[in-house]
Amino acid sequence: MDDTSPRPAWRQTLSLIAVAATLALLLYLPDASLTQAGTVVVLCIGLWATGWLPPWLTALIFFTLCMVGGVAPASVAFAGFASAATWLVFSGLVIGTAINHTGLGKRVAAAVAPMLASGYASAVLGAGLLGLAASFFMPSAMGRIVLLVPIMLTLVARLGYAEDNPGRHGILLSAIMSTFLPTFTILPANVPNNVLMGASEAVLGVSLHYGDYLLLHFPILGLLKWLALMGLILWQFRATPAAPATFEEQRPPAGRASMMIGALLSLAVLLSLAVLLWMSDGWHGISPAWVGMLVALACLFPGSGLLPARPLTQINLEPLIYVAGIVSLGALAHESGLGEAIAERLLALLPLAHGADAGNFAWLALIATALGMVVTLPGVPAVLTPMAPQLAEVTGWSPYAVVMSQVLGFSTVILPYQSPPLIVGLLTAGLTLRQATRITLPLAVITLLLLWPLDYFWWQWLGVI
Template identity: 25%
Template structure:
């Protein structure tokens, strides 16, 4: 018996799909706002008998905005602005306190980093470096991927922003794909794009100014523990881990995206031609390189001259546009993005508000039980616990800054009730682990930027992200029982 299809039914079926999709889109944002409001109500009224007003309303507003940051019905920076007036209006904290984060040197360090990155982009130095690395490595098995992974690691020393490093690397990767005839959807294309995500993610591990999460972590350590972490302190703690993660990342991506006949013929010749097109190294590039080296040296010598990282960064930015040196145009250098600065300032202020109102004290008392005391009683086990806990929190607080502000205060609070817990190291581990967001697209800015190219899907993140999460956790524990223990931090 034959079945005759009804064209009208088909048209109605097709028409209902966009209708349902449009209905969901129209309901989604109100639903996210409702969930945020529900989080506020549950905390504010549910803890009425357990907390005083100021810490209770501070915690309620914090969880409400975290829900908005995770679900993103409005831009991150707009949610951050809500904090600026909700906390003072509620009477939980003063206006001076909620604006104090914007007076932090961390804000001006990021401003100076953006200015330096803008100056670098106005020259060919970044491209020259990338092409040269690919010229050296391109004819070896896995060499192209190795070059893509190494480029941001070098950039991290003089471009203190993962988003800027990603933005500079993507055009280079597209150029390589064009040379090699790689098309969207090819396995090799997915491998190279995931190389951008992973390499830009780990490039901020050892260099303090190279990731906003690092800067926030150091500020929180100073606020809660009253200890100052210098550029060299961070470098010494994280450098061996950084060196291990570079080849580990290459190996994981190489295995997760197997490609036959990967060695591209003629890439070395083509890279040489592209280097030739850039011409000889210009005077501006030499001056720029000299200034960048000088800035890095001043960062490394912080223990001698006592200047925080922001001072050398600002000196470098001014020199790059100084008359007689003139590497870049000053007006273009000043064209920095305001949204990340708002986000950073608010997260710093929020961390101080949680501390000043006593929220962290309440959290530490609530979480103090036999299990947490046992886990934190063994320093190495405490490091592993914090690494796993941070990864779990990071999965529901997608933005790195949000993950840091949601994790570090809790870790410090738990450490306060465990006499054997190395509070400084645990706070450092929590902040560092927030950089390792590889499973979900939204966990890091490089992940979002690369996904936006259309060359990779969320599904492409799962397998390498899972193995890299395991690898970073294992390496963190390895550092705890070896390097950090030898340095006396454990």
């Protein structure tokens, strides 16, 4: 359910009661306790998962409860605002507005639309391929969504899909989810992958290599998952007849033509430089977030012509608040020891043993999946990687195999709130969490029942276990 749709009064009432009860409990409990952290995390995850309150409002509730209840110091409670991911969201919102204002999105959509106009299925597959292909060139999922969503919004309009047409929702979901869900199998293409790479080197001295990582994960969790994703979208979102597609570019009035062309070319040059810097971040070491902020500053600078007057009044900052909240929640779960405590408790209950490779494979994947619902996806490798030596000893696996098992977990997204880039794409595209859950939940079931067993045999064939 999105922020603009009406919510039944009883849901708002129950949410208010839950928030008030949580606040009362926090004031009773000792400050900075594990129980305090767990109470806030459970409340906020529940509100995000149900959609009973707008996501940005739940984030503000999280910040407020943490400070009023003494759950964590400000450096942890507001850690999301110090995160590069949050500022990449802000730069993305600015760039997206500039793409629309200058007409660049319309130009690109006009060029792409004829290739996708042969039918709804071809539009879904084409949008999905575009999103997946971008993952091999741009290392940041948020950066890819920043560029794709404004273009896709223009594209679906040109293809004749109205706001309430399920076909519009299917095409947008295809692009957004294709550039995110299968790309956990491409080493630099998502934040959890990079956290895993850094933690493996720092904790275990195990270096991950692009080719080995791709061979181990992409065939099953990448390519086959993408095909399942396409099938689910075509099944769940069946398009109603669309209006005739339009491929002609509407020209601005003669007086504004040269001005708009200049702004469009300037933005095209800025984005080209940004993509080059995003693609080569391993060489120059500048975070994709700060590359995006440089472009955003250029767009925001007075007189650039790339944004309307008073641009911040034209930009929806709700995704920024949400992402800061979800990143801060992950920081709270990590810094308070909640994530580690949950992981250790679960590991103590699991029947891991030497020689039980199939069971070990399933249980390690399940614990990573479950943990991802508490600490969010980037928190999974941060919590589990330090435990890899003990897990390797219990299972008889190599530390490399134990570390790689985390990918099965954090690549299995059950509910959209687990992933800030996915949420930003949905909010920017005007899609609801419920629409996205119609894809993520059945895709998670398919992953557990079909793709994980296939992946187990693939790992055995490769000799990893």
